[in-house]
Amino acid sequence: xxxxxxxxxxxxxxxxAVLRANALGDxxxxxxxxxxxxxxxxxxxxxxxGDAWHAAFLPGRPGPVDRVLLAPPGPGLREAGDGExxxxxxxxxxxxxxxDLALQLHGGGRNSNPVVLALGARVTxxxxxxxxxxxxxxxxxxxxxxEVVRYLEVAELVGAxxxxxxxxxxVTGRDLTEARTVxxxxxxxxxxxxxxxxxxxxxxxxxxxxxVGDALADAGAExxxxxxxxxxxxxxxxxxxxxxxxxxxxxxxxxxxxxxxYAGCALxxxxxxxxxxxxxxxxxxxxxxxxxSNLLVNGPVRRARHRxxxxxxxxxxxxxxxxxxxxxxxxxRTGCEHREPxxxxxxxxxxxxxxLDLLRSRAA
Numbered sequence: 022x023x024x025x026x027x028x029x030x031x032x033x034x035x036x037x038a039v040l041r042a043n044a045l046g047d048x049x050x051x052x053x054x055x056x057x058x059x060x061x062x063x064x065x066x067x068x069x070x071g072d073a074w075h076a077a078f079l080p081g082r083p084g085p086v087d088r089v090l091l092a093p094p095g096p097g098l099r100e101a102g103d104g105e106x107x108x109x110x111x112x113x114x115x116x117x118x119x120x121d122l123a124l125q126l127h128g129g130g131r132n133s134n135p136v137v138l139a140l141g142a143r144v145t146x147x148x149x150x151x152x153x154x155x156x157x158x159x160x161x162x163x164x165x166x167x168e169v170v171r172y173l174e175v176a177e178l179v180g181a182x183x184x185x186x187x188x189x190x191x192v193t194g195r196d197l198t199e200a201r202t203v204x205x206x207x208x209x210x211x212x213x214x215x216x217x218x219x220x221x222x223x224x225x226x227x228x229x230x231x232x233v234g235d236a237l238a239d240a241g242a243e244x245x246x247x248x249x250x251x252x253x254x255x256x257x258x259x260x261x262x263x264x265x266x267x268x269x270x271x272x273x274x275x276x277x278x279x280x281x282x283y284a285g286c287a288l289x290x291x292x293x294x295x296x297x298x299x300x301x302x303x304x305x306x307x308x309x310x311x312x313x314s315n316l317l318v319n320g321p322v323r324r325a326r327h328r329x330x331x332x333x334x335x336x337x338x339x340x341x342x343x344x345x346x347x348x349x350x351x352x353x354r355t356g357c358e359h360r361e362p363x364x365x366x367x368x369x370x371x372x373x374x375x376x377l378d379l380l381r382s383r384a385a
Contacts, residue, residue: 039055042071053184056185067086070092090115091111097132125175135154211286213289214230214290228258244268247296256269290372293319308376328379
């Protein structure tokens with residue numbers, strides 16, 4: 022049976038495993054739950070079972086995670102990297118840690134709950150869909166719930182009460198130094214535009230980002246356009262379409278350097294993807310462009326510094342088939358194979374107005 026009442030803390034906890042081995046935004050959404058665990062178990066070591074990027078980014082960084090272990094690769098978890106130990110070896114190494122608690126913050130549990138159970142912890146807790154094996158303490162997984170709240174509720178299963186609902190990522194001196202070295206210090210209020218997204222359906226057209234960028238430049242802003250190597254084409258499309266100069270920043274910064282860059286910005290304008298959530302987590306104002314119910318799951322709760330603009334389009338603009346932004350992992354997926362943008366219903370005027378309003382409020 023699922024857990025329906027609050028649980029007390031588990032006694033004698035010295036080591037906690039948390040499985041969360043996915044992308045940047047996913048990790049940021051789990052930070053409040055990790056902070057809750059740190060507050061409830063201040064003497065325990067918190068070990069994140071994560072991906073290779075966690076292992077590169079988190080060591081030495083202030084925050085609730087003490088150490089990173091690579092999570093076993095597999096379907097629904099993560100892809101194996103070149104030269105990494107195999108799944109069995111990583112599972113055995115994690116089990117040998119002797120965890121007292123093991124928490125699953127990695128979705129519905131069909132693939133992730135067996136990993137957590139294999140750790141041999143005294144108490145396991147997490148989420149579960151009907152086709153996933155149960156943990157000692159578990160809650161039903163439902164996609165349509167804010168991610169931050171979802172994982173705070175999992176932490177409550179082991180007596181860790183919320184201490185914050187806002188993902189916060191500390192900015193280090195190294196982050197700021199790297200950003201200044203690569204991009205320089207801003208001479209005017211700096212605005213970053215991030216026009217990429219892994220899911221093409223979440224991408225707003227490059228020409229519209231360029232129009233918003235020009236309006237911000239007219240208002241006195243200094244523009245940078247950020248992206249990964251896979252997003253170079255869309256970054257270059259924005260920069261080349263703008264009438265005002267903008268600095269393209271593609272694969273020039275580490276993730277820490279991107280933290281430093283966004284921390285020095287007055288505003289970040291972005292599709293619903295990891296960088297907009299990173300900007301929120303370092304305290305920078307944002308304008309985010311969201312597709313349908315993704316806003317419910319991924320969007321910011323607070324609106325004073327974060328403007329979330331929404332498209333309700335569910336029918337494919339190519340074939341007209343109804344798509345759902347995401348689905349329960351145990352139900353058949355609906356939709357088509359086209360990946361045309363579903364957020365073009367958001368107008369340039371809407372984004373420009375929200376961005377200028379936030380930029381003016383920062384200057385006031």
